Amino acid sequence: MIRDYRFIVLFPHMNTLMRLSDYSDVLFAKGFNGAHSFPSGAPLAELSQPFNRDELKELAGNLRLLTMAHDGKISSVKYCVNAEFGALSFFGPLLDLPADPPAIEELFPKTARDKIIRVLFPPALCTALVNPEESPPPEEGPDLSFRTADISNMTIRPLPDAKGEAQAYSFEWKANPPVWLPAYRKSQRRKIAMENCIRTSGDFLFLDIKAVPGASKSSFDVVREGRLKVRIAAAPEDGKANEELRSFLAKTLGLPKKELVLEAGEKSRLKTLRLPISAKEKLESLFLNRAHDN
Numbered sequence: 001m002i003r004d005y006r007f008i009v010l011f012p013h014m015n016t017l018m019r020l021s022d023y024s025d026v027l028f029a030k031g032f033n034g035a036h037s038f039p040s041g042a043p044l045a046e047l048s049q050p051f052n053r054d055e056l057k058e059l060a061g062n063l064r065l066l067t068m069a070h071d072g073k074i075s076s077v078k079y080c081v082n083a084e085f086g087a088l089s090f091f092g093p094l095l096d097l098p099a100d101p102p103a104i105e106e107l108f109p110k111t112a113r114d115k116i117i118r119v120l121f122p123p124a125l126c127t128a129l130v131n132p133e134e135s136p137p138p139e140e141g142p143d144l145s146f147r148t149a150d151i152s153n154m155t156i157r158p159l160p161d162a163k164g165e166a167q168a169y170s171f172e173w174k175a176n177p178p179v180w181l182p183a184y185r186k187s188q189r190r191k192i193a194m195e196n197c198i199r200t201s202g203d204f205l206f207l208d209i210k211a212v213p214g215a216s217k218s219s220f221d222v223v224r225e226g227r228l229k230v231r232i233a234a235a236p237e238d239g240k241a242n243e244e245l246r247s248f249l250a251k252t253l254g255l256p257k258k259e260l261v262l263e264a265g266e267k268s269r270l271k272t273l274r275l276p277i278s279a280k281e282k283l284e285s286l287f288l289n290r291a292h293d294n
Contacts, residue, residue: 009041013148034129037169042123050153055112056179072184076144082124092127150178213241218248
């Protein structure tokens with residue numbers, strides 16, 4: 001029986017689409033008739049009904065957040081046969097988006113989860129549809145990496161033959177107006193990095209720091225491995241570095257020094273300070289404007 005299939009599909013930038021199309025040409029020339037049978041996008045989920053515009057925007061924003069750990073990029077991992085599509089399977093490069101269930105559950109809008117028949121993670125950019133009975137294409141292809149991408153609802157239907165039955169590798173499809181992933185900005189990455197080194201509890205926030213004593217001037221540096229590096233203009237002896245750290249933060253944040261409490265790491269470079277919750281916005285603002293994100 002011929003029926004419609006609905007998907008949410010991620011489409012990369014045109015330059016990447018052209019490279020995928022060229023690779024599909026290569027596969028078709030090698031005898032893989034399913035090349036070009038499906039658009040050169042990555043199905044993220046099969047749907048019972050399409051996402052509305054607000055749901056698409058929320059999903060696009062969540063996808064952008066997932067890319068922050070990779071400098072805003074989505075990259076190919078390996079080429080392989082992926083999820084099934086009717087009697088066929090998708091073949092193409094897997095993308096380096098998280099595939100663990102908690103991350104996937106948070107990715108899709110709550111209002112749209114009842115529309116999802118199945119999630120297709122990790123997603124793969126489709127370069128060909130393959131029949132399980134034929135030998136799969138070679139697991140090699142161009143390395144891909146892109147920041148610019150869009151998502152859209154797509155409906156695809158097998159084309160019938162003279163007897164009204166579905167033809168192999170013959171489909172028609174329609175993609176609705178796309179929603180672009182938000183533009184990647186380093187400031188977004190910095191904000192996320194900053195949030196990774198701050199924890200809140202009640203009326204306090206806890207700031208995880210890696211102290212670097214012996215600097216010519218006290219200053220903020222980068223966030224790495226969940227800690228804000230702070231250069232301290234004091235030697236690590238007789239508590240001088242700890243006092244300078246508290247003094248520097250108090251002056252920078254406009255707080256009384258007594259409100260900055262060293263909770264852990266008195267004799268270690270890895271320290272945790274307790275600050276009033278009111279300092280969070282000021283701390284993030286200073287970091288975004290002054291720190292250099294490597």
